Every structure is written in C-alpha cells, then in structure tokens.
Amino acid sequence: MFEDMVTARLYEERLQNEYMEGKRPGFDISAGEIPGELHLAAGQEAAAVGVCHHLRDDDTVTAPHRPHHVAIAKGVDLDRMTAEIFGRETGLSSGKGGHMHLFDPDVNFACSGIIAQGCPPAVGAALAAKKRNSDAVAVAYLGEGAIDQGGFLESLNMASVHDLPVVFVVEDNDWAISMPKARVTTPDDGSKRADGFDMHGARVDVDDAVAVYEAAGEAVGRARDGNGPTLLEVQVHRRMGHFMGDPETYRPEADQEAHAERDSIDRLAARLREEGVDDDELDGIRDAAAERVDEAVTWAKQQPLPEADAAHDHVFTNPPEGVTSDEPEPGAGAAAGGDD
Amino acid sequence: MSSQEQQATGRTATMSDAMVEAVAHEMREDEEVFYMGEDVADYGGIFDSTTGLLDEFGRDRVMDVPISETAYIGAAVGAAQAGMRPIAELMFVDFAGVCFDQIYNQMAKNTYMSGGSVSVPMVLTTAVGGDYNDAAQHSQTLYGTFAHLPGMKVVVPSTAYDAKGLMHNAIRDDDPVVYMFHKRLMGIGWMPAPDGPKTPVPEEPYTIPFGEADVKREGDDVTVVTLGLHVHRAVEAAESLADEGGPDAEVIDLRTLTPLDRETVIESVADTGRLVVVDEDYRSFGVTGEIVASVAEHDPSALEAVERLAVPDVPIPYSRPLEDAINPDAAAIAEAIRTVAE
Numbered sequence: 001m002f003e004d005m006v007t008a009r010l011y012e013e014r015l016q017n018e019y020m021e022g023k024r025p026g027f028d029i030s031a032g033e034i035p036g037e038l039h040l041a042a043g044q045e046a047a048a049v050g051v052c053h054h055l056r057d058d059d060t061v062t063a064p065h066r067p068h069h070v071a072i073a074k075g076v077d078l079d080r081m082t083a084e085i086f087g088r089e090t091g092l093s094s095g096k097g098g099h100m101h102l103f104d105p106d107v108n109f110a111c112s113g114i115i116a117q118g119c120p121p122a123v124g125a126a127l128a129a130k131k132r133n134s135d136a137v138a139v140a141y142l143g144e145g146a147i148d149q150g151g152f153l154e155s156l157n158m159a160s161v162h163d164l165p166v167v168f169v170v171e172d173n174d175w176a177i178s179m180p181k182a183r184v185t186t187p188d189d190g191s192k193r194a195d196g197f198d199m200h201g202a203r204v205d206v207d208d209a210v211a212v213y214e215a216a217g218e219a220v221g222r223a224r225d226g227n228g229p230t231l232l233e234v235q236v237h238r239r240m241g242h243f244m245g246d247p248e249t250y251r252p253e254a255d256q257e258a259h260a261e262r263d264s265i266d267r268l269a270a271r272l273r274e275e276g277v278d279d280d281e282l283d284g285i286r287d288a289a290a291e292r293v294d295e296a297v298t299w300a301k302q303q304p305l306p307e308a309d310a311a312h313d314h315v316f317t318n319p320p321e322g323v324t325s326d327e328p329e330p331g332a333g334a335a336a337g338g339d340d
Numbered sequence: 341m342s343s344q345e346q347q348a349t350g351r352t353a354t355m356s357d358a359m360v361e362a363v364a365h366e367m368r369e370d371e372e373v374f375y376m377g378e379d380v381a382d383y384g385g386i387f388d389s390t391t392g393l394l395d396e397f398g399r400d401r402v403m404d405v406p407i408s409e410t411a412y413i414g415a416a417v418g419a420a421q422a423g424m425r426p427i428a429e430l431m432f433v434d435f436a437g438v439c440f441d442q443i444y445n446q447m448a449k450n451t452y453m454s455g456g457s458v459s460v461p462m463v464l465t466t467a468v469g470g471d472y473n474d475a476a477q478h479s480q481t482l483y484g485t486f487a488h489l490p491g492m493k494v495v496v497p498s499t500a501y502d503a504k505g506l507m508h509n510a511i512r513d514d515d516p517v518v519y520m521f522h523k524r525l526m527g528i529g530w531m532p533a534p535d536g537p538k539t540p541v542p543e544e545p546y547t548i549p550f551g552e553a554d555v556k557r558e559g560d561d562v563t564v565v566t567l568g569l570h571v572h573r574a575v576e577a578a579e580s581l582a583d584e585g586g587p588d589a590e591v592i593d594l595r596t597l598t599p600l601d602r603e604t605v606i607e608s609v610a611d612t613g614r615l616v617v618v619d620e621d622y623r624s625f626g627v628t629g630e631i632v633a634s635v636a637e638h639d640p641s642a643l644e645a646v647e648r649l650a651v652p653d654v655p656i657p658y659s660r661p662l663e664d665a666i667n668p669d670a671a672a673i674a675e676a677i678r679t680v681a682e
Binding site for chain 2: 026027028029030035036037084087088091093095096097098100101112113114115116117145146148149150151176177178179183184185245249250305306307308309310311312315
C-alpha cells in the first residue's frame with residue numbers, strides 16, 4: 001500500500017510540473033504538452049489503496065474525473081495511462097479520452113468526467129457478476145459533492161434491492177470545486193445515505209490507509225460473499241485546487257495548511273516505522289516509485305501523437321455500412337439545383 | 341444599434357463582463373430575478389459568468405447549489421412557474437444529460453401542455469464548445485440538440501455587444517431561454533479569446549431582439565452562415581481571402597437558433613448564390629442541414645453551390661491533433677469559400 005501511495009503522490013507531483021510546461025507565462029489551459037483540464041488527487045491516496053488492495057483484476061472499478069490515484073492502486077498500465085494523458089497514439093484510449101476518461105479493460109478500470117455517473121455502470125458490472133455466479137465485485141468511486149446526484153441515489157437503491165456486490169466509495173475531500181460540503185450537502189456523514197436504502201454504511205473519519213483498508217475489507221468481503229452492497233465514506237484531503245490553474249480564492253489558507261499537516265502518507269510511514277520498517281527501506285520504496293514514475297513519463301513523451309485521420313476511428317466497434325473514416329471530398333455533392 | 345454606433349460607444353468589455361452586466365442590471369431592477377448554479381457564488385462561475393454578483397446581491401440571490409442538476413434546474417422551472425425569473429447555470433452543456441427531463445419535458449413543454457396557462461420565464465445559461473482539448477464529455481456544442489426540441493428559445497452570442505443585449509432580452513422574456521455561451525469567447529484569463537468577441541459595449545441596458553441575424557461582414561460572392569466561436573473564424577477566413585484577392589464573403593451570425601432568422605440568410609444567398617454553413621456542432625441532423633434546407637425550400641434555384649463545415653459526427657477527441665482535425669478552423673472555412681466560389 002505504501003508503495004502505491006508514494007507512486008501516486010510522486011506521479012501527481014510530476015504531472016503538476018509537466019502540465020505547466022508550455023502554459024506559462026499567462027496560464028493557457030490549451031497550451032503545452034498536457035492539454036485540457038487536469039484534476040489531481042494528491043492527498044486522497046488512502047482511499048485508493050485502502051480499497052483497491054482488496055481487489056483483483058476481474059473486479060471492476062469506476063472512477064470519477066480525479067482518477068489517477070485509483071488507477072494506480074487498481075493496477076492500470078502506468079505507461080499507457082501516462083501516454084494517454086499526454087494525448088499520444090499509444091495511450092490507453094489512443095489519445096481519444098485523456099486524463100478524465102481512462103479505460104483499461106485488462107484490469108476492468110473505467111472512468112467518467114461526469115459527476116456520479118460512474119455509479120450506474122458499476123451497478124451493471126456487479127449485476128453481470130451476480131448473473132454469471134462470479135464472485136467478482138464492483139467499486140464505484142465518487143466525491144462527497146456527488147452524493148447529491150440522482151444517478152448515485154438511484155444506484156444505491158438498485159444495488160440494494162438486487163443485493164448486488166458493489167461498494168460505493170465516497171472520497172470526502174470537503175470541497176466540490178469551490179463549494180464547501182456544509183453549504184451544499186446534508187448530512188455531514190454521507191454514509192448515512194445508506195440508511196435510507198437498507199444498506200450497510202460506514203465512514204472512516206481520518207485519511208488513515210490502514211483504517212480504510214480494514215473498513216474496505218469488510219465491505220468488499222460482504223460483496224464478494226454475496227451479502228450485498230456497502231456505502232463507504234472516507235475522509236481525504238484535496239491538497240491542490242479542483243483543477244490545475246484553479247486560483248482557489250474561495251479556499252481559506254488555514255484549510256490548506258490543515259490538509260498539509262494531515263498527510264496520509266506520513267501517517268502510514270510512521271505506522272510502518274513503529275512496526276519495525278526502517279527508513280532505508282521506506283526510502284528504497286520511494287526511490288523505486290520515483291524511478292517508475294520517471295520511466296512512465298519519459299516513455300509517454302517519446303510516443304507519437306496520433307495522425308489527424310485517426311479522429312474518425314472508434315466511433316463504432318462495428319461501423320454501419322456507409323460510415324467511413326473519410327470526410328466527404330470538398331465539392332462533392334455541392335451542386336444543389338440552380339439553372340446552370 | 342449599427343456597428344458604427346457600437347464603435348462610437350468607446351468602452352470595450354469581454355463577453356463575460358457584458359453578460360454579467362446585463363444580469364446585474366436585471367437583478368437590480370427586479371427582485372424576482374435570481375441566479376443559481378454550481379460554483380456561481382464564491383467562484384464567480386467557472387467561466388466568469390457570475391463574477392462579482394455574490395458581493396452585490398448576497399447568497400439569497402446568487403446561490404451555490406448542490407451538484408444535483410435535475411433538482412436545481414427543475415427548481416428553476418418551478419420557481420419560474422411561480423412567477424419568479426430564475427437564471428440557472430448548467431456548468432457545461434455536456435452535463436445536460438444528467439437533467440434533460442427537466443429541460444426538454446418540463447422547462448420546454450409546460451407552456452404548451454398547459455394550453456398556455458403556465459409560463460416558464462427562466463434562463464438556462466450553459467457553456468459550450470471545445471478547442472481546449474478536454475475530450476468528449478466537456479467539449480460539445482449541442483446547438484442542434486436544443487434548437488431541435490420545441491418550446492425553448494436558443495441564444496448563441498458571439499460578441500460582448502450581442503451577449504449583453506441578448507441577455508437583457510433573455511431575462512425579460514416570458515419563455516424559457518437557453519443561453520449558450522462559448523467558453524473560448526468569454527475572455528477568461530486561462531483560456532485566451534480571439535480578438536473578435538471583445539467589442540464596444542454601452543453601459544446602459546439595451547435589448548437585441550431574438551430572431552435577427554447580424555451581418556458581421558458584408559460581401560458579394562459567397563454567403564457564410566455561422567454562429568458562436570466560428571463567427572470569428574469565418575470573418576478571419578473572409579478577411580484573409582479578401583486580402584489575397586479571393587472571393588468576397590458575407591458572414592452572417594445567426595445569434596439565435598430559436599427563433600431562426602431564415603430571411604436574412606435567404607436574402608443573402610439570393611444575391612450570392614453560394615452558401616457555406618459552419619457549425620461547431622455535429623454535422624448530421626444539425627444547424628448546417630437546417631440552414632441549407634431552409635434556403636432550398638424557399639428557392640432551390642437560388643443555390644449554385646453549398647458546403648457544410650461541422651464536426652464530422654465523431655465525439656470530440658482529446659489529443660490536440662485529433663481535435664484540430666475535426667473542428668473547422670479559419671483555413672478550412674477559407675477553403676470551403678473558395679470551393680463554392682469556383
């Protein structure tokens with residue numbers, strides 16, 4: 001778990017730097033090597049590893065628009081994920097998806113940029129597992145701001161009435177972009193939403209990876225044993241803005257300082273030291289993670305950008321007759337009546 | 341106001357400033373106007389659509405809402421039916437799928453289904469457009485989707501001047517209005533705008549009637565019909581062609597899709613005989629087809645040549661070379677103008 005958490009953190013920090021390349025001076029979101037929005041998850045690693053370390057490749061995870069830490073914990077191909085974020089041809093989605101839309105079917109990982117909309121597909125994965133008498137489970141990640149969405153609430157009900165092997169993991173980072181939880185969401189403990197759906201609910205109040213791991217063990221075990229869904233809320237901290245370039249003028253400085261002090265990686269390192277792991281070993285893990293991140297970024301940046309024509313590929317798996325990747329030739333069919 | 345009179349006003353504003361100015365004026369004039377959406381209070385709107393409104397009007401009238409589009413857009417419908425004049429912001433038009441029933445079954449149809457006994461005087465503001473590599477769930481334009489469904493007026497400003505006048509009109513209108521602003525035109529610090537949308541804007545309120553297209557550039561040889569961001573790309577294309585002695589293109593900015601000013605288009609094509617329609621929405625079943633059909637229905641013989649430029653029926657891809665390939669740029673528009681002029 002420590003290795004994945006450190007990898008995720010170093011990965012986010014590296015992306016933060018890479019993202020700014022070419023965007024200065026005067027921040028331009030569409031310039032630079034990594035285009036588009038970038039939502040980083042530094043500070044949320046405990047929720048990723050604490051849950052995903054119970055999962056197998058055949059278990060499904062749907063992640064939201066802040067997905068990298070969960071992807072790393074689930075074992076998504078780091079090289080190809082990085083290439084995707086850089087918009088390269090060999091990326092997970094051939095450059096079509098980008099960082100909010102990572103798909104790695106080898107480990108049953110998918111994500112969506114639309115709030116809470118990964119929940120229904122997770123229910124579907126769990127439904128498929130149940131119909132096939134498999135003991136695979138599905139995990140839907142969402143933020144605390146997403147628990148007010150109809151798609152989430154409908155998913156809770158469907159998972160509950162069908163007793164589906166799904167775990168909803170709410171990452172409570174206190175902020176829905178600029179909106180503090182207290183102003184837009186009740187109750188304070190989001191896991192209580194489970195009560196209304198006759199479902200198990202649990203909350204881990206600190207971003208302690210071990211505590212998350214223990215709570216998730218119960219939830220995943222319950223699902224795997226055929227005993228139905230769980231709603232698990234985990235307190236995490238969003239160390240950065242909602243997206244890179246977010247001026248965060250809405251956020252009190254004290255909030256950021258408090259978050260920096262409550263670091264889940266430091267907490268786990270301290271725990272490991274107490275249990276006899278020495279600093280050399282922890283440093284070795286950090287060095288290996290740094291090397292892994294560097295390799296992935298270096299490899300990704302060497303990959304080719306897609307050819308423009310590739311924009312037309314993959315609209316369908318089985319393209320209907322008449323749908324081709326060729327645009328009509330200029331002038332083809334231009335004549336539209338007239339006297340001449 | 342003619343373009344000369346616009347120039348005479350002197351003061352320029354970004355499109356976001358112009359929109360906010362109109363909203364603030366209407367909120368001052370009418371206690372029943374209020375604004376709600378995600379991140380519209382402290383943040384001031386992700387695309388600067390509400391900058392400064394919280395300071396002046398407070399949280400009761402500039403409301404951050406839960407991430408519950410069905411609930412708050414439906415609530416706007418209910419408040420509007422109760423006689424208030426809500427403005428509800430859907431952060432990205434791509435999120436409409438989350439709450440579409442409230443938009444196309446409730447907001448748009450309640451007037452009709454009530455036999456006219458209910459009106460829904462609300463504005464749904466929403467950001468559209470790509471050109472910043474954010475992939476298929478945050479880059480759609482969807483003009484055609486909204487204009488296709490009856491019961492709502494659909495507004496697409498391309499300049500600060502138009503944005504302000506159309507917003508005044510939208511808020512005062514007794515029907516639901518969908519006000520679709522292009523992110524790239526807003527003048528946001530982190531998403532540089534082209535020069536075009538920042539125009540002179542009068543400080544006093546004024547309205548621009550719905551259903552009046554604007555000729556952004558006059559020309560004799562080819563009619564280019566477009567809207568939103570692509571007005572600026574079309575003008576750029578027309579100017580570059582004129583500079584090199586090519587065809588003289590007239591650029592018509594539709595400004596509203598519902599109602600649609602077919603007359604201005606038909607009159608222009610009657611003079612030029614050659615039509616290029618440019619749209620950032622998907623090609624099939626969209627604005628380009630509607631415009632061509634409108635002209636053809638009126639007088640098929642008026643059309644000597646037609647080109648359509650739009651997104652070629654693929655979801656908006658992430659990687660830069662892919663998005664550039666599917667989003668018509670000024671060079672592609674110039675090429676289309678040349679083609680129809682041959």
